[in-house]
Amino acid sequence: MIHIVDYKAGNITSVKRALNHLGVDSVTTPDPDILRRADKVIFPGVGQAASAMTVLRERGLDAALREACVRGVPILGICLGSQIVLDRSEEGDTACLGLLAGESKRFVFSDPALKIPHMGWNRIRVVRDHPVLGGVVAEEEFYFVHSYYPQPEDPADVIAECEYGSPFPAVIGRANLVAAQFHPEKSGPAGLRILRNFIEWNGRGR
Amino acid sequence: MLSKRIIACLDVRDGKLAKSVKFVDTKDIGDPVETARRYYEAGIDELVFYDITASSDQRSILLDVVAAVAAQVFIPFSVGGGLRTVADCARVLLAGAEKVNVNTAAVQNPQLIADASRAFGAQCVVLSMDVLAVPPTPAAPSGYEIVTHGGRTRTGLDALAWSRRGEELGAGELVVNSIDADGTREGYAIDLTRRIAEAVRIPVVASGGGGKAEHLRQVLTGGKADAALVASLLHYGLTTVAELKRYLNQNGVKVRMP
Structure with a gap:
């Protein structure tokens, strides 16, 4: 049961x-x-970091998520959920859940051809093998919609990167936490495979 | 690098698929849910459903279509046509759509864009616009005017000015549909699309006129569109998603290969 x-x-x-x-x-x-x-x-989410954190705090979900994370429960963050697992977000300059050390940052581009949000299909590059990304093949693309991206403090917490203007972390995680900036539920068969991997994952990772 | 998107456009009337040609003479050509699933499996990047149902009491049928599509198609899709209020938008999003398309209602009440954007986030709000090429006037100096009601009503709004206004109000994406090109299969309105794409910082989807793969290449390169809408090209089996994408990839346009 998920x-x-x-x-x-x-x-x-x-x-x-x-x-x-x-x-x-x-x-x-x-x-x-x-x-x-x-x-x-x-832990999915679309929307704005500050207002999401307000709701999570009001409902006591922030503490419950921290407890679940400490207890070793496998957690999959998606989109906004991959950003607010970090300590802070630049979006609304908000303190976030702190399940993983780092900060969400806004895309800043001088090139007007690089539109914000980063919206559409883009390929990821797996930088560290992880059971949840099992079966992802070279050049495989996933669906992104976001203006901020998660930047873990420790580079070893970056599991996959994507490139938009410059490389940014697309999948991050440590131990029982894994989080994708893209939407696996909207990324066709490739995304469904990631959900399937998460379902089968025992939560053990680096 | 971000791929250019190919979006299949499904006009839905009374729960059935229709394809309009210059917005008159529509005829049913199939089941939208079945068609959506077929395109999904073939590797389409996104879908858009336009509800062209005439009577408002039939509109709930569309919600059934949306829910059925959402249960078996795992790519983004948007829904437009007849969405007049934030509550209308909420209904289709709740039924499973990723985004809403607003058009005529946004021209009549631009605040709808801002309200929907605040309620659901800019990434959920697509401003769709029907554009007619006209001799430049003081009100429409670009020579492109916004029309509504499926092309029947001229508004006096300049298309470039309206695009920028839509972005300011909180639209996350623009669909630029050329009334002149729609249904012709003679190519997208390149100049129009490029001028709008250069005027805003949000993604622009070209619509109207796609008749072969080369037309998509033109509008995704010279037209500077981020995505291209296709309809009859696929509906009538003139080509396939795989063929379109192969052509684009071989001709310098990066698209997601299924």
Whole structure:
């Protein structure tokens, strides 16, 4: 059973639909107590870091997520969920969950041809093997929509990179936490494979 | 490097697929859910559904289509046509769409763009515009005017000015549909698309006129579009998603290969 954190941040039902398609039971929950007992968590999110953090704090979901993370529960962050697992975000200059050391940064480009948000399909380069990225082939592309990106403090926490203007971390993680800036639930068969890998993952990683 | 996107456009009327030619004479050509799934499996990058249902009491049928598509198609898709309020937009997003397209309602009430953008995020809000080439006037100095109601009503709005306004109000993407090119299969409106793409910092989707792979190459390079909408080209089986993408990749346009 997968628990999907429901904190009114965007279209979380798309993650549930993808899991349904894979034949996996999941529930969306706004309840921190249920989240504390979860054995696998997906932390999605679309929207703005500061307002997302406000909702998470109001509901006590921030503490529940930290507890789950410390307990070793496999956690998959998606999009905004990959940014606010870090200590801070430049978006609204917000303190975030601190599950992983680092900060989310805004894209800054001098070239007007590089539009913001970074929206569309882009390839990733796996820099460190990880079970959740098992089967990702060279040149494989995933769907991104974002204006900020997660920058872990420790370069060893970068699992895959993407290039837009310059390289940025596309998948980050440490131990039982893994987080993708792109949307696996919107990335066709390649993205579904990543969800499947997460479902099968025991949460052990570097 | 970001790939250029190929977006299949499905006009839906009373729950069935239709393709308009110059916005008159529409005829049903199939089941939108089945067609969407077929394009998804063939490697299309994105889908857009335009509801061209005439009567508003039939509109809930579209929500069923959206939900059925969302259950089996795992790429982004947007929905437009008849969305007049933030509540209308919320319904299609909740049913499973990734983005909403607003057009006529945004011209009549630009605040809709701002309200939807605040409610759902800019990345959810696509401003779709129908554009007619006209002799330049003081109101429309670019020689491109925004028209509404499927091309029947002229607004006096300059297309470039409206594009910038839409971006300021919080649209995350623009669809530029040339009324002159739509349905002709003679090529996209390159000059129009390029001028709008250069006027804004958000992604621009070219729409109207795609009749062969070379037309897509032209608008994705010279037209500076980030994505191209295709409809009859695919619906009538004139080409396939794979053929289109192969051609583009071999001719210097990076697209995602299925």
